[in-house]
Amino acid sequence: xxxxxxxxxxxxxxxxxxxxxxxxxxxxxxxxxxxxxxxxxxxxxxxxxxxxxxxxxxxxxxxxxxxxxxxxxxxxxxxxxxxxxxxxxxxxxxxxxxxxxxxxxxxxxxxxxxxxxxxxxxxxxxxxxxxxxxxxxxxxxxxxxxxxxxxxxxxxxxxxxxxxxxxxxxxxxxxxxxxxxxxxxxxxxxxxxxxxxxxxxxxxxxxxxxxxxxxxxxxxxxxxxxxxxxxxxxxxxxxxxxxxxxxxxxxxxxxxxxxxxxxxxxxxxxxxxxxxxxxxxxxxxxxxxxxxxxxxxxxxxxxxxxxxxxxxxxxxxxxxxxxxxxxxxxxxxxxxxxxxxxxxxxxxxxxxxxxxxxxxxxxxxxxxxxxxxxxxxxxxxxxxxxxxxxxxxxxxxxxxxxxxxxxxxxxxxxxxxxxxxxxxxxxxxxxxxxxxxxxxxxxxxxxxxxxxxxxxxxxxxxxxxxxxxxxxxxxxxxxxxxxxxxxxxxxxxxxxxxxxxxxxxxxxxxxxxxxxxxxxxxxxxx
Amino acid sequence: xxxxxxxxxxxxxxxxxxxxxxxxxxxxxxxxxxxxxxxxxxxxxxxxxxxxxxxxxxxxxxxxxxxxxxxxxxxxxxxxxxxxxxxxxxxxxxxxxxxxxxxxxxxxxxxxxxxxxxxxxxxxxxxxxxxxxxxxxxxxxxxxxxxxxxxxxxxxxxxxxxxxxxxxxxxxxxxxxxxxxxxxxxxxxxxxxxxxxxxxxxxxxxxxxxxxxxxxxxxxxxxxxxxxxxxxxxxxxxxxxxxxxxxxxxxxxxxxxxxxxxxxxxxxxxxxxxxxxxxxxxxxxxxxxxxxxxxxxxxxxxxxxxxxxxxxxxxxxxx
Numbered sequence: 001x002x003x004x005x006x007x008x009x010x011x012x013x014x015x016x017x018x019x020x021x022x023x024x025x026x027x028x029x030x031x032x033x034x035x036x037x038x039x040x041x042x043x044x045x046x047x048x049x050x051x052x053x054x055x056x057x058x059x060x061x062x063x064x065x066x067x068x069x070x071x072x073x074x075x076x077x078x079x080x081x082x083x084x085x086x087x088x089x090x091x092x093x094x095x096x097x098x099x100x101x102x103x104x105x106x107x108x109x110x111x112x113x114x115x116x117x118x119x120x121x122x123x124x125x126x127x128x129x130x131x132x133x134x135x136x137x138x139x140x141x142x143x144x145x146x147x148x149x150x151x152x153x154x155x156x157x158x159x160x161x162x163x164x165x166x167x168x169x170x171x172x173x174x175x176x177x178x179x180x181x182x183x184x185x186x187x188x189x190x191x192x193x194x195x196x197x198x199x200x201x202x203x204x205x206x207x208x209x210x211x212x213x214x215x216x217x218x219x220x221x222x223x224x225x226x227x228x229x230x231x232x233x234x235x236x237x238x239x240x241x242x243x244x245x246x247x248x249x250x251x252x253x254x255x256x257x258x259x260x261x262x263x264x265x266x267x268x269x270x271x272x273x274x275x276x277x278x279x280x281x282x283x284x285x286x287x288x289x290x291x292x293x294x295x296x297x298x299x300x301x302x303x304x305x306x307x308x309x310x311x312x313x314x315x316x317x318x319x320x321x322x323x324x325x326x327x328x329x330x331x332x333x334x335x336x337x338x339x340x341x342x343x344x345x346x347x348x349x350x351x352x353x354x355x356x357x358x359x360x361x362x363x364x365x366x367x368x369x370x371x372x373x374x375x376x377x378x379x380x381x382x383x384x385x386x387x388x389x390x391x392x393x394x395x396x397x398x399x400x401x402x403x404x405x406x407x408x409x410x411x412x413x414x415x416x417x418x419x420x421x422x423x424x425x426x427x428x429x430x431x432x433x434x435x436x437x438x439x440x441x442x443x444x445x446x447x448x449x450x451x452x453x454x455x456x457x458x459x460x461x462x463x464x465x466x467x468x469x470x471x472x473x474x475x476x477x478x479x480x481x482x483x484x485x486x487x488x489x490x491x492x493x494x495x496x497x498x499x500x501x502x503x504x505x506x507x508x509x510x511x512x513x514x515x516x517x518x519x520x521x522x523x524x525x526x
Numbered sequence: 527x528x529x530x531x532x533x534x535x536x537x538x539x540x541x542x543x544x545x546x547x548x549x550x551x552x553x554x555x556x557x558x559x560x561x562x563x564x565x566x567x568x569x570x571x572x573x574x575x576x577x578x579x580x581x582x583x584x585x586x587x588x589x590x591x592x593x594x595x596x597x598x599x600x601x602x603x604x605x606x607x608x609x610x611x612x613x614x615x616x617x618x619x620x621x622x623x624x625x626x627x628x629x630x631x632x633x634x635x636x637x638x639x640x641x642x643x644x645x646x647x648x649x650x651x652x653x654x655x656x657x658x659x660x661x662x663x664x665x666x667x668x669x670x671x672x673x674x675x676x677x678x679x680x681x682x683x684x685x686x687x688x689x690x691x692x693x694x695x696x697x698x699x700x701x702x703x704x705x706x707x708x709x710x711x712x713x714x715x716x717x718x719x720x721x722x723x724x725x726x727x728x729x730x731x732x733x734x735x736x737x738x739x740x741x742x743x744x745x746x747x748x749x750x751x752x753x754x755x756x757x758x759x760x761x762x763x764x765x766x767x768x769x770x771x772x773x774x775x776x777x778x779x780x781x782x783x784x785x786x787x788x789x790x791x792x793x794x795x796x797x798x799x800x801x802x803x804x805x806x807x808x809x810x811x812x813x814x815x816x817x818x819x820x821x822x823x824x825x826x827x828x829x830x831x832x833x834x835x836x837x838x839x840x841x842x843x844x845x
Contacts, residue, residue, distance in 0.1 A: 428781070
């Protein structure tokens with residue numbers, strides 16, 4: 001090995017060291033700890049925060065869409081004497097058209113094949129037609145619903161003024177959303193703000209009952225397909241009642257333009273809302289036509305208020321009903337940022353207090369340092385001179401691993417710290433493999449240079465095999481794992497990459513450097 | 527300093543002892559999983575609510591139970607946990623089972639527990655440190671994911687070993703790793719320790735680690751077979767194990783040391799994780815010597831008995 005080449009390798013190692021130290025600290029500013037925490041992103045388990053997994057009920061959006069189409073179909077079909085209904089609650093994507101007379105058949109056929117219903121597959125059945133929403137249209141509607149939900153939640157979370165929130169699609173095609181808000185101490189408020197889907201609607205009331213059981217008895221156990229039962233209270237502090245509502249809302253979430261917290265004539269907190277111009281016109285017509293009948297303000301599938309229509313209302317209304325000042329404030333915030341297109345439910349809620357996070361970091365770091373020191377001391381005692389190689393390799397390994405974390409903005413989690421500790425163990429394994437092999441070669445009577453050459457040559461294959469298998473399993477862990485498990489996989493992969501470099505390349509360079517300084521045939525300290 | 531400079535141990539001669547040892551551990555684990563503690567799944571997989579409360583002074587467990595009972599929170603388990611390195615126990619974990627099989631009842635229980643403690647606990651102040659609520663859907667999802675992760679990583683390793691060595695090597699290694707996983711999970715069942723997401727991460731780590739150990743031995747077997755094709759396979763395997771024995775003991779010992787540090791200093795949060803690794807590294811090291819390597823010999827014996835060509839399809843020479 002020429003000394004030029006050796007100098008080149010040493011230069012390369014120094015360059016790598018500098019690059020990854022930069023990865024850890026960046027341009028130094030505001031002290032050691034500050035630089036470190038700016039670059040290395042800590043997971044929620046280490047800095048505290050909220051981790052939520054939400055399920056978006058996209059089927060609701062399909063239901064709403066077909067409900068709307070049933071209504072418009074009925075208007076269009078009125079002259080033909082045919083009616084459109086949704087019969088099977090298990091298949092909300094299917095609309096049935098019945099009562100088509102022989103003379104009207106071609107007219108109905110033209111309506112159904114019009115561009116307004118291009119999202120449906122139309123098939124003729126006895127005495128009518130069946131419209132089934134196309135798979136592509138369903139998928140499109142679902143993904144739009146999911147995107148809109150993510151958008152709405154992001155807006156709400158942004159309004160809270162927290163830093164670095166994560167709001168993204170979660171799982172594969174399960175219509176789930178992951179929300180992570182780090183460093184938040186007041187978990188309750190955040191949760192309740194996201195938790196409230198704030199789906200505000202106004203529905204026509206068909207009937208009301210004192211409880212669910214009497215409602216079911218009165219309906220003979222079957223809720224008509226275009227109607228829905230909903231619980232709610234009759235005004236502020238009233239007894240719980242069950243309402244039978246028209247399924248299709250008169251006014252739905254997207255129709256609201258603004259909402260403000262206010263107080264009623266008795267000084268109780270309530271919320272005033274405004275409708276868009278288009279919805280206002282529609283609402284005016286409806287209220288004008290239906291004076292004396294009842295309508296209900298429904299918030300998150302619960303009737304907040306049911307009242308008789310006294311006069312036509314255009315674009316303003318209010319929701320009263322036992323809000324606290326804070327509730328009214330939060331709710332109007334949510335209504336302003338837009339309601340979610342479909343309701344959501346929580347699948348997973350995890351909150352970690354910041355103090356626990358700090359304690360975990362401390363313990364993890366203590367464990368990592370203790371483990372590393374123990375290993376380093378052992379290597380020095382057992383391999384003497386070569387132990388220094390191993391210790392330098394281990395130290396560099398840690399620097400590169402943390403540098404990787406800094407560059408990639410991967411998140412360091414508690415299992416990630418465990419991954420670091422495991423990397424130390426595996427790093428030392430590579431060194432031991434090489435050193436043991438060198439010793440064997442020396443026992444066979446080879447010279448130091450030859451022993452190093454063959455020792456590395458033989459151990460290299462094994463190291464490659466062991467590392468590739470572990471990277472394979474870590475990769476699979478990353479793909480199929482979630483949050484903390486992924487964090488572990490990331491550190492493990494980075495650690496193993498760093499390890500191949502340090503255990504093989506760096507350690508070899510140190511040996512070669514020592515050889516170049518030694519007299520020919522001098523013994524190796526190993 | 528040197529260990530095992532020229533070890534000459536007849537490992538394969540002890541295969542019946544090993545087999546007995548493996549059987550005792552795996553069978554008792556399986557029996558515990560079937561009839562005793564079953565598989566003690568944590569909230570991550572089973573679903574439910576887990577609340578970690580930190581008290582300013584060491585709390586009285588019975589007092590907490592009484593407060594919960596009085597507030598009408600039933601079915602909760604209260605578990606006092608130790609602080610770092612077994613220090614004074616001032617953290618308490620309250621667990622509530624799933625309140626319903628549907629996700630809609632998701633959030634119930636947490637505020638009730640907090641209110642119950644607020645109302646009934648005056649011995650000292652407390653802070654709620656961690657709340658995990660996992661609904662039934664998420665629990666099922668996580669269980670499925672963990673299962674697939676283990677399965678796929680085993681298949682991935684099998685394929686890699688098949689490519690690098692021969693199919694029988696891959697099979698032997700996977701059987702050994704499966705043996706380790708079974709025994710480790712059995713340990714969790716026997717000691718009734720909860721299996722959480724991080725424990726699954728640990729089990730996957732141990733899969734990778736045990737595989738490492740096995741590959742080191744296999745690699746040596748392949749190398750020795752290429753050098754001398756006439757030697758009896760059992761002799762080659764014995765020699766290979768002995769040649770790598772120093773490395774096995776040192777590397778496993780040091781990894782064990784780091785994991786032990788984690789177990790001692792890592793605190794409650796990492797307890798299950800480090801426990802799985804402590805058990806797993808011992809068992810993983812053992813299995814590469816006592817399970818994986820003997821399987822190669824057993825396979826060859828079986829082929830010989832059936833009159834097939836006796837050579838172990840080993841030294842394909844992909845080096």
